[in-house]
Amino acid sequence: MKKIEIHNHLLKSLIALASVIEARDPYTGGHIWRVSRYSVLLGMRYGLDKNYQFVLELGSMVHDLGKVGVSDGILNKNGPLSDQEFQVVRQHPVVGGEIGQNHTLYPLIRYSILEHHERVDGTGYPARLDGDSITIWGKITAIADTFDALTSPRPYRPALPVDQALSILSEEKGKQFDPHLVDLFLSIAKSDKLTPILGHAGENRLLLSCPACGPLIVPRPDIQDGEILQCPSCTGRFRVHRAGDTFQLEFTGSKSGVYVPRPDDGLIRYVLKRKRKTVTL
Ligand SMILES: [Fe+2]
Known part of the structure; x- marks a missing residue:
């Protein structure tokens, strides 16, 4: 077991980077906050303690750091990707790991970064891990990331209704997602707990x-x-x-014809307010 101290400047640098990467895609406003919230709800329902809930909260918020290595042309393409473009996209978990690996908080965030596109049937990327070789952090982040993508608008379709998004998660039990975790997420959805997150970019911060x-x-x-x-x-x-x-x-x-992505100070303040002094891993 190792105790890691969580200093403010470490969190600020990570969240600033993650939020400016998110802002490069005009269709993902608030995505990293929502993914983090869905992940923590699922982690709590699964039974993770507060220490591990914070690991999940932070890891799922910065899971797409590697998208900094994907060009705007590919990231914001309004249509299907070519094989070559998809190969670039498939590298983003690895690039995220390379960016994060020397960061003091890397042990907390590494699995959400590396494993959020792995699938329990072993056909995901980048490492084609399967079943129990994917950590709980990776499995939970994958469900939260997909649910938010489905329930958010895209240039080519409106946001899907929650019920339709949940049916898609159900259909993917044992294929893309861990079946038990999907069942837990469905049980959370039956309560009112998703409502303050859907369509929001922060607590009481409606898109x-x-x-x-x-x-x-x-x-x-x-x-x-x-x-x-x-x-x-x-x-x-x-x-x-x-x-x-x-x-x-x-x-x-x-x-104006141009949009300049900026770090989200509101999100940075939100994370600093909720941080733990130390995490034991
Ligand atoms: Fe991703």
Whole structure:
């Protein structure tokens, strides 16, 4: 057993990097927060203690670090990938491991990074692990990642309803996913626990809908009435009209044509608030 100290600057650097990588894809706003929340719910239902819940919380939040090695052209392609492009995408867990391997917190995040595209039937990537050779971190992150991808909009389809996403998880029991973990996730879905996560980018941080593109705009937690927000997809600029917890976006008539991904300070503050002083592995 090894005790690892969790210093703020270590967390800040990781979350800043993970959030700016997420922001490169206009269709994944809030994805890493939601994947982390779904993962922790599933980890708790599985019976992980608080120490291991934090490992899962952090690992699942940074699982796609390796996407920094995938070009924008491939990452945001609006259509099927060629074999060559898919080969590049398949490398992202390995690239994530290479980025993280010298980081002090790597022991906490490595399995979510390396194994979130492995499948229990052994046909996943990058290592074609199967069954029990995939860790609990990898198996849980895979379910949470897929559920969020299905219930989020894509350029080529709207978000799927929760029931349809859950049926797809069920169909993949024993193929893509661990059957027992899928059953536990279905039991969580029967409660109301997914509702505060779906369509959110943080606690009480509802994704805002671009009138043209769908629910893609991640507001800062402290956003004020009258501020200007930009849609990451169409780059339209909108004025926020805030009344309590409800927001309306009014198109200003201008589009900048470019969107610059930035680290998510709200997410960094959220993680720092919840961090543990030490983790034992
Ligand atoms: Fe991934």
